[in-house]
Amino acid sequence: MKNIDWKSLTFGYVKTNYNVRCYYRDGKWGTLEISSSEDIPMHIAATCLHYGQAAFEGLKAYRGKDNKVRLFRWEENWKRLQLSAETVLMQPVPRDIFEQACRLVVQLNQEFIPPYGTGGSLYLRPLLVGSGARVGVHPADEYLFAIFAVPVGPYFKEGFKPVKMQIVKDYDRAAPLGTGHAKVGGNYAASLRAGERAHDEGFSVTLFADAKTKQFIDEAGPANFFGIRNNTYITPDSHSILQSITNMSLRQIAEELGLKVERRQVRIDELDTFEEVGACGTAAVISPVGSIQDRETGILFQYSKNGEAGEWSKKLYNYLVGVQYGEIPDKFGWCTELPCE
Numbered sequence: 001m002k003n004i005d006w007k008s009l010t011f012g013y014v015k016t017n018y019n020v021r022c023y024y025r026d027g028k029w030g031t032l033e034i035s036s037s038e039d040i041p042m043h044i045a046a047t048c049l050h051y052g053q054a055a056f057e058g059l060k061a062y063r064g065k066d067n068k069v070r071l072f073r074w075e076e077n078w079k080r081l082q083l084s085a086e087t088v089l090m091q092p093v094p095r096d097i098f099e100q101a102c103r104l105v106v107q108l109n110q111e112f113i114p115p116y117g118t119g120g121s122l123y124l125r126p127l128l129v130g131s132g133a134r135v136g137v138h139p140a141d142e143y144l145f146a147i148f149a150v151p152v153g154p155y156f157k158e159g160f161k162p163v164k165m166q167i168v169k170d171y172d173r174a175a176p177l178g179t180g181h182a183k184v185g186g187n188y189a190a191s192l193r194a195g196e197r198a199h200d201e202g203f204s205v206t207l208f209a210d211a212k213t214k215q216f217i218d219e220a221g222p223a224n225f226f227g228i229r230n231n232t233y234i235t236p237d238s239h240s241i242l243q244s245i246t247n248m249s250l251r252q253i254a255e256e257l258g259l260k261v262e263r264r265q266v267r268i269d270e271l272d273t274f275e276e277v278g279a280c281g282t283a284a285v286i287s288p289v290g291s292i293q294d295r296e297t298g299i300l301f302q303y304s305k306n307g308e309a310g311e312w313s314k315k316l317y318n319y320l321v322g323v324q325y326g327e328i329p330d331k332f333g334w335c336t337e338l339p340c341e
């Protein structure tokens, strides 16, 4: 085990031992390579640099209560990478290459998996990019698939506390028939300005309205939205939302805990009716939202009166995190145990 101050780790880059890489060239995927370099040699005309052929994923390996290492729902990340590849015309990564790459990168960096009890995990960042050269606008004929791993700390250093959210209507992260449903870099580029401005204005999360009518909730910059009311977990459905695996899991847990689940268009003026609101994604699992301000109208929706997260949000969070750390039986079969020391 590395000598790291695990509890003060943030969600940031840390140099680890190895990353893994695989190239698609001459019409076929090559063998998985291990590299200790943090650099990728890249053709200056690679399509990922010019035309946005770039997708990524994010998933975590957790050291559990029983000291076993569990990778959470990797197959869903693989499926989503397929969708992203199809969306921007990249060569899809075969399932076995994705699985072997995940297993290998965890095994090679196992001394960086934070110990149980620190609230940390090993974050895997798969990426798929067009590495072949083009000058005209066409998909590349060569692709690089790689995964690096970084240890990340507990997301909430001061505990599970509500954050402030801002509704943005003067920028769009994704067009109605665009690439919002795919985990591609371009969506993030499009969300940066709104995100930085929100930070400057004192908010930690942005919530995008649907691009066409601005009447409905799409999602937060890098996380899905949910609201809870009348024992019902409600989350928006739209083509421009990235289907969060955390959200999929929370919907199942919600039903398990006795909530009804609705996945449908959610109007912004419904925000008034929610008892609890949260943003969800792999990084934080749930960010409980204490208040939401509509930047355009100034209207403020308040959820947390005492600075605490809501009861359902806590229950959902504790259940999912409990499964990830092997404290709660994995009855849905979400975790893959990996052979680690």
Ligand SMILES: *Cc1c(COP(=O)(O)O)cnc(C)c1O
Pocket (backbone or CB within 6 Å): 058, 183, 219, 220, 221, 222, 223, 224, 242, 243, 244, 245, 246, 247, 280, 281, 282, 283
């Ligand atoms: C990655 C991502 C999420 C969260 O998805 P998870 O699978 O739960 O990590 C939500 N929204 C966007 C736009 C994302 O890119």
